[in-house]
Amino acid sequence: MAFRLRLAPEHTNINFFAYQWPMLIGSCIMMLASIALWAVMGLNFGIDFQGGTTIRTESNQPVDVAAYRQALTGLELGDVAITEVFDPTFAEDQFVAQVRIAAQDGAEAVTPETIAQVEAALQGVDPSITFPSVESVGPKVSGELIWSAVLAVLGASGAILVYIWLRFEWQYAVGAVAALVHDIILTIGVFALFQIKFDLAIVAALLTILGYSINDTVVIFDRLRENLIKYKTMPLRDVMNLSANETLSRTLMTTGTTLIALIAMLIFGGDVIRGFVFAITFGIVIGTYSSVYMAKNLVLMIGLDRTEKPKTGTPDDFANIDA
Template identity: 70%
Template sequence: MAFRLKLVPTETKIDFFRWQYITFGVSVAAVILSLLSVLFIGLNFGIDFKGGTTIRTESTQVVDVGAYRGALSDLGLGDVSITEVFDPSFRPDQHVAMLRIAPQEGYEAVTPEVIAQVEAALLAVDPAITFPSVESVGPKVSNELIWKALLAVFAGSTGIWIYVWLRFEWQFAVGCVAALIHDVVVTVGVFSIFQLKFDLTIVAALLTILGYSVNDTVVIFDRLRENLQKYKQMPLRDLMNLTTNETLSRTIMTATTTFLALTALIIFGGDVIRGFVFAMLFGVVIGTYSTLYVAKNIVLMLGLDRTEKTRKERAKGDHEFANIDA
């Protein structure tokens, strides 16, 4: 007999609405806190959005941030951010640092001459130092990237809303999009509260989270639509609980396997993609939570028209997209 891994029992009877007002209140509070954090604390924009130049250094000698800063103090660069990078995949003699330099007054980016002066100053401190990468972004480009990033997230959310609305009823679309907004806002809020670097890779992670979350939600909504026809007299709350329990094994298995893969990436993937992977890890957790406790709660609050007339209309095919497989 083949071995089958089960993370949850085949049949569960969990009441997901037992603490519905508490869980929904926690979600609302998290969204409000995230918005306030972004408004008053702000985001730690990376070079993509803030503009300036980032220089990555590597050396066989231990990074001395104080010595680096002292070497650059006479160049008149203003506030220079120097951060040592740690990664389990680095060799014992591989020491990495990231220098972030804001554009100089009167220039859109750090000039090649200034970059050459920075490299020469650091070489005087550590002759073994190398500069594997130098990235520069001007303020005009960074402002355009911010608006394009917002547009990308908005367009993704709008497209998902239209898709769910066409496949299901409008209440499902509202619940799904509310869950997506919840996931994105809370993830951005975490980056704001902990001042983690926010760049274009994080925007890519947010768009990936949208896709992951909507996939999980649509699976439950699709089963719910089937059960609406199967259990015509069952109260909507009980029907939603039954549906969520029926799909719980799939939800937990998907979240667990994704989480394990991302955990391996955050440990061994290197510092370059660590921010992206962290956003994805948090997105998997918050996306699973919103699927179980946000999307369907909103559908229950809005209610569904389960009259015989509505079912007959659906049977005649008045909703031409309703029976299209995803």
């Protein structure tokens, strides 16, 4: 008989509603605290949202990002991002990088004196380096990026709401989206509390959290719908508990294996991606919690219509769509 790894017993009987109200109240308190932290402390915006200057470099020597960063450390530039640029049209001895420096003290761009210091420091690392272009991004463009990020998150949430509504019923959609809002607000609250840099990479992490969390929620909802057909007379609360227990092993296995990779990246990935990985790690943990406890609990509070419906000609025909 083949060995099968299970992070939970094959048959569990956990009462996920035992602390329904304390958990709901606790989640609401954490959401309010996150909003308060966001309003009072604000977010530590990175270059994408803060504005600044981008210096493009070219050299016939390979780009050494660590050496570039070390050379700029003593200049006290604040938030600096260094990335190597790859393009198939580049010549074999053409190596390009971008040095992005955040604006400081309310200025719209880095001063010419500071740019000259940066160029001199980089030339100390690589005398052959040149600077083909210097571009500045002001607060107006940064504000547009913030608004675009908000629209991206709202648009993704709205699309998920419509999908769950068509895939199941509107009660499921409300519970799922409420759980997603819970995940996003708590994640942003943690970034405000610890003043971790918030840039476009974190927005990408938030969208990843939305997709991961809704995937776990859909698995539980799908099993719930099957069990509602199978156990027509069982109380809704008991059917929900049964469904969550039946999918618990899958939930723990998926979350556990994902966290192994994320924790490794968090420890060994370096400063460049640490904020991005931290956001996804925290979001997956809180997303698993909301999928198991928040989403279905809200559906129970709203209630479901368990009466028999005609096979055709009903608004719920979309519930039979296979996804």
